[in-house]
Amino acid sequence: MKNEINLFEAVVIGSSAGGIHALSSVLAALPSEFPLPIIIVQHLHPHSDSYLAHILSTKCELKVKQADEKETITNAVYIAPPNYHLLIEEDRSLSLSIDKHVNFARPSVDVLFESAIYAYQDKLIAIILTGANNDGSQGVKNIKENGGYVIVQEPTTAEADAMPKAAIAATKVDKILPLEQIGPYLLAMVNHSRRVHRFL
Amino acid sequence: MNDIETQNIELQLLLQAIYLKYGYDFRNYSKASLKRRINHRLLKEGLESLSAMQHKLLYDVHFFDRLLLDMSINVTEMFRDPSFYLALRKYVIPKLKQHSFLKIWHAGCSSGEEAYSMAIILKEEGLYDNTQIYATDMNEVILKQAKEGIFKINKLKQYTANYQKSGGLESFSNYYVAHYDHVVMDKSLKKNILFSDHNLAIDGVFGEMNLILCRNVLIYFNSELQNRVLKLFFDSLGKDSFLCLGSKESIYFSKTSDAFKEVVKEERIYRKLY
Incomplete structure (x- = not known):
């Protein structure tokens, strides 16, 4: 019985155009003791610096930082540095690469998501937010095939709807929610699975 | 399972x-x-x-x-991260001018773009004729391309912009000849570059260097191999010599980190203390 309750271990998020506002909204709903690491790819200009981590840390209670290579993942929010792909190793540390752009993007959401499957398998929650291309759709398809949970921003609430639409078209996603409900839903879902797990 | x-x-x-x-x-x-x-x-x-x-x-x-x-890692560009090359000109080149002869090692040079970038800087700073550049990679196919010094013309706009931002003193077009959809780098740039086969995972020291550049290679290695390579660099550098890594790479997790001090922290330029 206990095995049937999925005790999630990580959250991965992909976003692009309009993403800074959307990420702020999701993260602001989470308390400082949120029990899972959150690893984010937001498409950025290649020469932008670490300002995104700084902005997001002012919008929420969580610890937010730019990802360092070989860093061990703890309960914090990690942002991919501009112009590098961010990947998760199976020992649950972070690594970076300058491999070619994927879906015209570096960092690419697909690259993060696909590496996350090896590290977390079905213990993974993936979220696709606003964006103007289809990066992430292959990733969510693979995450679903491996038993993970996928939440997509309701396209009409997205500043750019191509990315959520592509994700929805790629697979049977678990939940489609307006932006302002994503953070609260994520929190409730994670808390619930933990409570049930303790009870069993 | x-x-x-x-x-x-x-x-x-x-x-x-x-x-x-x-x-x-x-x-x-x-x-x-x-x-x-x-x-x-x-x-x-x-x-x-x-x-x-x-x-x-x-x-x-x-x-x-x-x-x-x-x-193998074959993504590179000329003057990649212009702010790095600007810092190199400002803080490293003046120190290199104190030597009568220089040895520079580009480890993991791939198709050679960064080695040619270095050659251009050395020329403009009057150091090229007294320098030997060793540009090494483990992949012989890529090394052959590097030796040819022929690059796709569609990259030129980016390279020119990088060159200008990196403190270039001339017109970038002085350094190549366009030929259909390719550019051929000026022959004089490769006169003192020795392209050769070297594998960081298994090969050893081959000389004492004044400057080693190994940018965005270590990110592909696990900690054990990173330590091996940093020890190899330590053994290949003389006192006061320079080590340059990629903008997200650091020596701090390595066993040899005490031997280096930061010259320009955000550009990952280090100097060997002893």
Whole structure:
């Protein structure tokens, strides 16, 4: 019985155009003791610096930082540095690469998501937010095939709807929610699975 | 045991097979991006599994050559990260001018763009004629391209912009001749560059350097291999010599970090203390 309750271990998020506002909204709903690491790819200009981590840390209670290579993942929010792909190793540390752009993007959401499957398998929650291309759709398809949970921003609430639409078209996603409900839903879902797990 | 665990066994066996058959050691590479690269080749060749790939690479050397190109890191550009080259001109070059002869090592030079960038800077600073640049890579196919010094013309706009931002003193077009959709780098730039085969995972020291550049290579290695390579650099540098890493790489987790001090922290330029 206990095995049937999925005790999630990580959250991965992909976003692009309009993403800074959307990420702020999701993260602001989470308390400082949120029990899972959150690893984010937001498409950025290649020469932008670490300002995104700084902005997001002012919008929420969580610890937010730019990802360092070989860093061990703890309960914090990690942002991919501009112009590098961010990947998760199976020992649950972070690594970076300058491999070619994927879906015209570096960092690419697909690259993060696909590496996350090896590290977390079905213990993974993936979220696709606003964006103007289809990066992430292959990733969510693979995450679903491996038993993970996928939440997509309701396209009409997205500043750019191509990315959520592509994700929805790629697979049977678990939940489609307006932006302002994503953070609260994520929190409730994670808390619930933990409570049930303790009870069993 | 689930599929992912089984695939991990296959990957370990594949890397072991490559090492035993061809001598290339990928066993201490970071696995996440290595897997991506190998899976890319798997799909392209229509192979069913890593085990099938292992069989193929053991008997088909041409297949292995294609795989090796995927597995080595071939993404680079001229004056990549212009702010780094600007800092190099400002803080490193003046110190190098104190020497009568210089040895510079580009480790993991790939198709050579950064070695040519360095040659241009040295020329403009009046140091080129007294310098030997060693540009090394483990992949001979890529080294051959580097030696030719022929690059696609569609990259030129970016390279020119990078050159200007990096403190270039001339017009960038002085350094190449356009030929259809390619540019050929000026011959005089490669006069003192020795392109040669060197594998950071297995080969050793080959000289005492004044400056080593190894940018965006260490990110592909696990901590054990990173330590090996940083020790190799330590052993290859004289006192007061310089080490330059990629903008997200650091020596701080390594055993040799005490031997270096930061020259320009955000550009990852270090100087050996003893």
